Amino acid sequence: MSPAHSRLPVVLVAGLHAAVRRAAVDELLLASPGAQVLHHDLSTARDGVVRASVWDAAGTTRTHETPLVNDCACCALREDLVPELLRLADSGICSLAVVELWDSVEPKAMAEVVVGTPVGDRHSGAVLDVVGVVTAVDPELLLSSLGCGDDLAEHGLAAAPSDERTVADTLARQLEYANVLALAASEFPDPADLALLGQLHSTARRVTVGEGGLAAAARGGFDVRAAAERQHPACALLPQEADEHGVATVVWHRTRPFHPARLYAALEDLTCAAARSRGRFWLADRPDTLLMWDAAGGALCVEEAGPWLAALPDAAWELVPPARRVAAALDWHPDHGDRAQHLTFTSPGLDRDGLLRALEGCLLTDAEYAAGPESWQHLPHAFDDLLAPVR
Structure with missing residues (x-):
């Protein structure tokens, strides 16, 4: 396939539990020769910019800053995400783009941005293909996070001044949209934590970070339209008794x-x-x-x-x-x-x-x-x- 018609597989990695999210990203990077990671740091929004970084297994390769859009860090991320992915696709050396989403960014909106730009509207002819959505979670923190009704802003995690989401509802949507849940390793996992996770999203594949298998699970295929339908209240795939x-x-x-x-x-x-x-x-x-x-x-x-x-x-x-x-x-x-x-x-x-x-x-x-x-x-x-x- 020529560079003008190249296809770049994309895996999104989300999650409020930053330590396990980064561990999952590292595993994907090391297990996928030619992979590169793209991350937009929204914590710099207070300075009026979002800082983007791209790195491979050898370390950081490039950084740049993009200004806020309508005083919204997440809007700036949306504007910059596809051009950065197309740049990776056109480079001809990236075999897999791993997009590490910032803490409170929800994968649904980003997946729809990635697949929603027609090829004809781009300078590049590359095809971006979301092949997996991973949400990283520490089961030991699951219940406390799911019970946290604090606004994201109280924890420095709001994506815009108008962001009224809470820690709990953000984590719930991150979990329920993904097709793979990457779990923090634990010597003695609590069965109740795992039961809660399984009942919240019974159809997601669960993989423990560090045990191998995450790369294969993350590239197993993802249907953005079906995932949106699964969350829409009119036809949601709701949990079972x-x-x-x-x-x-x-x-x-x-x-x-x-x-x-x-x-x-x-x-x-x-x-x-x-x-x-x-x-x-x-x-x-x-x-x-x-x-x-x-x-x-x-x-x-x-x-x-x-x-x-x-x-x-x-x-x-x-x-x-x-x-x-x-x-x-x-x-x-x-x-x-x-x-x-x-x-x-x-x-x-x-x-x-x-x-x-x-x-x-x-x-x-x-x-x-x-x-x-x-x-x-x-x-x-x-x-x-x-x-x-x-x-």
Whole structure:
């Protein structure tokens, strides 16, 4: 293949646990002849720049600085990432690009940047191919990190002044997007830590750093579109019921809407009931809107995630991705279509019975349900402060 049409495999390595992340990067570099590492250090953003470094097995080969974009370090990273990777591809000597993402950078956005620039829009004809996404994690730090509701800014990890993410939700998304989890080596790993990791992302391949096998796992192939669908609340591949070593996952599925005021009153208790919870839900006063539930570390994000398919005209279904249609078909109800509650809760020491009682108590009662959709529109619009007001 000529340099003008070269293909450069790219592996992204993410993770808040910097020591194990760097160990994973070092292993990939040493196990892959011709590999080079690209890293953007966002900690220099306070000086108005992001510092990029490229190195190979022999040491650092090149550094440069790129200015912030819109006062956002992560935006500067996005602007600089593809040109740097294309430069490596055009060099003709790089066999694998290992992108070590800075602590709080989430791999989903970076993977989509790498594959999202058409070849025709580039000066280079190189093809960038994301072949793996690795999240490095220390199981001994997993529970404390997942329980940390602090803003990233409190730990010097915010990517922009407007970055309101927390330590917990950032780590959760880093873990759940990757297809490989690189674990810190431990002589006596705690089975509960490993159980928690497995229940958060049961389909990821787990490899212990330093034991070999990481390079092969990291280059096993990655589908960026499928990974995004796996995280989208409408068709997410959610965890399955589990209970091992004191760690449990509860999957709750119902085809009756929530009473908005009762659910709103229970949000704090439900959010704090588990280390991690996520999924999709249906409010009685918002019959057309699929809502996302995303909670970690005692903090909850509720957002509109588009319409339920049952609210769309038939002609619009052809515009919906196949994975979304499949997910809707699995939830389909003769009266409500795909409208449903589908939430999962994962945590050590999970109070299953108490959680289920709290959730069931938030649904419409038999009398409220029997009153019908027109009546539901007159229920208190309790979520107007979190979402756009009901029209």
